[in-house]
Amino acid sequence: MTETSMTSTTDATRPKMAGDTRARQAKLGLVGLALLLAGIFVVPIVVDDQFVYHIFITICIFAALSTAWNIVGGYAGQLSLGHAIFYGIGGYAGVILVNLGITPWIGMFAGAGIAVVAAVVISYPCFRLHGPFFALATIAFLEVFRVLALHFRELTGGATGLMIPLQIGWEWMVFRERLPALIIAFGMLLVCLGVAWAIRAHRLGFYLVATRERESAARAAGVGTVRVRLTAVAVSAALSAMVGTFHAMYLTYIEPAAMFSLQFSIQIAMFALIGGIGTVWGPLLGAVLLVPITEFARGALGAEAIGLHGFVYGVVLMLVVLFLPNGIMGVVHRFAGSRGDVSSTDQAGPVAATPRAAEKRPVGQEVMRVEGLQKHFGGLHVTNDVSFNLREGEILGLIGPNGAGKTTVFNMISGFLDADEGKVSVLSQDGQWQQPVTPGDFATLGVGRTFQIVQPFAAMTVEENIMVGAFHRHPHAGDAREAARETAHRMGLGHYLDNEASSLTIGGLKRLEVARVMAMEPRILLLDEVMAGINQTDVRRAIDLMLSIRDTGVSIIAIEHVMQAVMSLSDRVIVLNSGQIIAEGDPQDVVRDPQVIEAYLGKDFVHA
């Protein structure tokens, strides 16, 4: 067997083997999970002890709440410490309606509805804040709700709280035995886990994680980042409120300090942090580990142990931060070895499998018009009357010395920056000239862009990264995965589908950046220095790749410093200097232009 055929056999079998291993690990994981869930339901029934029942009901309630929290705090990365707001709304809505003779099964949905409205109203302004500022804002809102619950005494009972009337039976969610309560709590846990799993497996989950990881890259991929976050917070709030209603009925008494409690909010977040934030099953594992420890300690030590659970959580959290930075799920993933690393030499996959046309197609009609772009940053005039056009199937090189304003132009022609003056028009697929405004508008019109500093979604695999782009044209996860795989193979990333994006070399990351945009099936591709910092072999590959993309009829504007690439790729070159176009035309002519030589090398070189 020749070396080439040996290599291709190995290459061909590797993805299949990886796929088989992944399927086996997924099956094992599901079996483990099913056993854990069965244990949560069966153990208290077998032991048949009131206290054990209570512990397992509490596990279900906390795991459900933490799973709901994780949709916002984990998937979307918005560290909410005010989630008890929604739990409290659910609790109060349920109990108030029960006192009016309405079953909590209805109260549960009423509470969810109110919580969704509250969540959207609170979160919309708060999403502009990041990190600790967002967390602080949610704490402030939680305090507002606590004060409101104290103030509206007629409705909430004020500081005295509200008791539920003693009506027993399924209709009222109040029981003499513990088993029915366990059945409801377990059912709620399953609903929360099911919703969390469904979100993560579908487009919304990908969009949330992408938004969390790199908001700009997500917006460039056509993700409505505010919309997806609001959807997440609405779902999370609805689930939390429903669990809140049941918990209120289980406790039979509610008061503002308990229902709108910061400590309770922190506890919910803590389970997810310890179990594995952002993972589907992490919050469940966190609750399974922590609730029994604290409840047993409380049960054993009685009144002396008031506040002990806070101490236990603190100790466990410290240990987790020190030894398991990705929580319990981090260990599970490590043992399962589900996502591997890849050595840099491994990443020299074949590129541009698309056969090149024997003859270059002539450029077509205009697809983008840029007219008189002006941009100031304070006193700095960054772009001055920049105008150009782009034709179908054309590669337009945009060059200029550092600080000339190239990236600023890119930002204005992709919706990331508003021009002070001037306009950008894009020819839509149905032949209409449109003036897009936001990155989402540009993406819808088929404009895709990469970033000068690569923006991989580090917590995702190569395949998942590309899927974020593919979702733009293929809303269903299966189709998006198929499209992503096809794109990955075309870009020479086919062997690394299961690898963490963060394990790629700079050349691999640049290719991934292009692959993600290509998966959007753009008509206009804006490439910002995709060849910077990569080796000669990768430069040659990237040139081939761009030519093969151009051959499919895509128009490309490429900011590039690598002159070898500019000269061999560009049909036309524009030179920007101090925000102004100083030359435009055939690459061979442009590089001989004295103004261009002066801009790059200084006056002395013009004469040389």
Ligand SMILES: Nc1ncnc2c1ncn2[C@@H]1O[C@H](COP(=O)(O)OP(=O)(O)OP(=O)(O)O)[C@@H](O)[C@H]1O
């Ligand atoms: N957000 C901003 N606020 C203030 N000044 C900015 C901002 N963005 C860019 N600039 C300035 O505008 C000028 C043009 O920057 P830009 O990044 O567009 O240049 P460039 O041609 O892409 O440079 P390079 O080749 O180094 O990437 C620079 O002087 C830069 O410092």
